[in-house]
Amino acid sequence: MRLSYNAALNYKTIATQSITSPGLLPHRGIAIVFGPPGCGKSWLLLQWGLEIASGSKFLHKLPTEQTKVLFLDLEVGENTTIDRFKKVAPLYTGANSHFAIASVPGLKLNTPKGLSWLEDCIRNFGDGVILVDNLRAAIVGDENTSEVIDSLFTNFGQLRQQYNCAFVLVHHPSKPMYYQGNNTLLVKDRGMYGARGSSDIPGKVDTMLHMERTTSIGETPAFRAVLKLEKIRTNDSVPAFGKTGLSLCFSPGHCCFYPLEPKFIKVLDDVEKGSSSSATQQELVALRDLGYLTAAGTIVKGA
Secondary structure, eight states: OOOOOOTTSOOSOOOOSOOOOTTTSOTTOEEEEEOOTTSSHHHHHHHHHHHHHHTOOBTTTBOOOOOOEEEEESSSOHHHHHHHHHHHGGGOGGGGGGEEEEEOTTOOTTSHHHHHHHHHHHHHHOOOEEEEEOTGGGOSSOTTSHHHHHHHHHHHHHHHHHHOOEEEEEEOBOGGGOEETTTEEOOOOOOSTTBSSOTTHHHHOSEEEEEEEOSOTTTOSSOEEEEEEEEEOSSOOOGGGTTTOEEEEEETTTTEEEEOOHHHHHHHHHHHHTOOOOOOHHHHHHHHHTTSBOTTSOBOOOO
């Protein structure tokens, strides 16, 4: 893997062509993954990028078209971002030079300087998929105003049309979606798609994925979540999500998400509670291979 980092807003490498995860990320498309703090959306964004860069299936279910990917960290910093990358990357050796990280806190993508930085990268190294963590950190101004959101997506529009780029952004939910205490959802009425900020946002993107954590924060390293398809602009069918969303479990051994098959739910419940399990040897081996259980059959501790 080649990593790039330059806080002075210089480039090293960037994506080269667009990508489609069937129905979710169209060519020249924009997708948003939003959810409350602690639900795993930044981990999911990193995983999705590595799956694209390696041509692996998104969440081990949906085919991707391999292309280069730039993961743009605008908030947490280089050390944390690269530490996360090192934990997930071993699963995606096929990504090789297709994946790059730029950690540039303070870069604002709705400004001329931010647009110039991205355009300079793309013009010199080609187009592709740009992952942005996160939308709020990417802008100067109030995310609730149309003018500010307009300025961001206008810049994205220029790059998408001229260089064939696609974007995936992490975002936060509107206040009624916030979780409190044990991460229990208090209010289910989320309004229009439930994303925080200007009501213009849903109309400017092709896909909106809503992520919810379904186990309490700190309850278990192998926490569970559900990924729901709130909006899709294309006519593609995405049966993997079903009517209630795609159930996921975060593997602390691999630091990535796997679809949670129904047959494993009771097994994990029993192990987490310390009670005896009726799991078959084959099921226990499968859970060990997925990084949930140790050889002794206990839950893998968080990385």
